[in-house]
Amino acid sequence: GQQLNQSPQSMFIQEGEDVSMNCTSSSIFNTWLWYKQDPGEGPVLLIALYKAGELTSNGRLTAQFGITRKDSFLNISASIPSDVGIYFCAGQLGGGSNYKLTFGKGTLLTVNP
Amino acid sequence: GAVVSQHPSRVICKSGTSVKIECRSLDFQATTMFWYRQFPKQSLMLMATSNEGSKATYEQGVEKDKFLINHASLTLSTLTVTSAHPEDSSFYICSAKPLAGSYNEQFFGPGTRLTVL
Numbered sequence: 001g002q003q004l005n006q007s008p009q010s011m012f013i014q015e016g017e018d019v020s021m022n023c024t025s026s027s028i029f030n031t032w033l034w035y036k037q038d039p040g041e042g043p044v045l046l047i048a049l050y051k052a053g054e055l056t057s058n059g060r061l062t063a064q065f066g067i068t069r070k071d072s073f074l075n076i077s078a079s080i081p082s083d084v085g086i087y088f089c090a091g092q093l094g095g096g097s098n099y100k101l102t103f104g105k106g107t108l109l110t111v112n113p
Numbered sequence: 114g115a116v117v118s119q120h121p122s123r124v125i126c127k128s129g130t131s132v133k134i135e136c137r138s139l140d141f142q143a144t145t146m147f148w149y150r151q152f153p154k155q156s157l158m159l160m161a162t163s164n165e166g167s168k169a170t171y172e173q174g175v176e177k178d179k180f181l182i183n184h185a186s187l188t189l190s191t192l193t194v195t196s197a198h199p200e201d202s203s204f205y206i207c208s209a210k211p212l213a214g215s216y217n218e219q220f221f222g223p224g225t226r227l228t229v230l
Contacts, residue, residue: 031217042117042206042221043157050217088156094217099145099210101219103156 006089006104013079014112021087021107022073029091032065032072033101037086046087047074079111116140117209119222126197127230133193134225136207142187143209147219148180151204163190187212197229 006023013019023032031050035043047058049065049072056063062075072091076083086108090101116139126132136146145164149157161171161182169182179201181193190209194201204226208219 033218035221040204040224040226042119042208042224045218045220048218092217099217099219100147100159100162101157101208103158105156 004089004091004102004104006107008107009105010108010110012110012112015079015081017079019076019079019083019109020073021089022071023089023091023104024071025091025102026070028069028093029102030069030094031092032063033090033092034061034063034072034074035088035090037088037106039085043088076109079109081111081113084109084111115211115218115220117207117220117222119207119225121225122223123226123228125228125230128198129196131193131195132197132227133191134205134207134227136190136192136209136222138188138209138211138220141209142212143190144187144212145210146184146190147208147210148182148190148192149206149208151206151224153204157206160192194227197227199229202227202229 004023004025033048034046037043047063052069053067054065060077086106088106089104118137120135148160151157160175161169163169163182163184165184165187171177184190206224208221
């Protein structure tokens with residue numbers, strides 16, 4: 001099925017550094033979601049974005065819904081070891097019964113203490 | 114709130130047997146539940162969309178006779194992998210979209226690791 005272009009694929013950073021990752025799509029989405037997945041577990045919702053241009057924060061996390069509706073980024077500030085995991089973006093058209101999510105390939109984050 | 118459970122968390126079965134996986138929304142009712150499959154180091158791939166009381170909608174390339182989905186209530190959906198084979202070994206994850214509210218978030222279960230010998 002269709003996938004989003006998510007980058008980078010992986011990141012190795014030192015504790016305390018800031019991190020940025022993004023997703024782009026060739027088609028428009030009406031909702032962007034960011035999830036974190038730990039090994040052997042299901043994804044956990046971090047941030048949901050519903051309006052083009054929207055900037056939303058959740059603690060050290062900040063995400064933006066691109067103005068063109070074809071992209072989104074996630075920033076993590078002052079990273080800590082427990083930020084390790086795989087981060088996925090997901091786009092959704094929404095409306096009617098079209099609530100399917102299209103996922104990016106994920107960004108593997110490693111934080112060195 | 115918004116907790117989704119899956120049972121079992123992991124299952125090992127012999128080739129040719131059928132395996133049923135349950136997905137429950139514990140503290141909310143779900144209009145729609147989704148079933149995903151995830152191979153190691155890969156992203157989640159949607160298999161099917163399940164609406165309570167109606168037939169599931171399968172994604173292209175997913176065999177509906179192989180992966181039977183039943184959505185009996187607003188809190189329970191089941192996925193049955195029929196006549197499982199080693200290539201069906203994977204991590205199966207469900208998600209649920211809450212009935213209430215205007216938001217479109219999906220909340221995911223913890224996943225079920227299926228190993229077919």
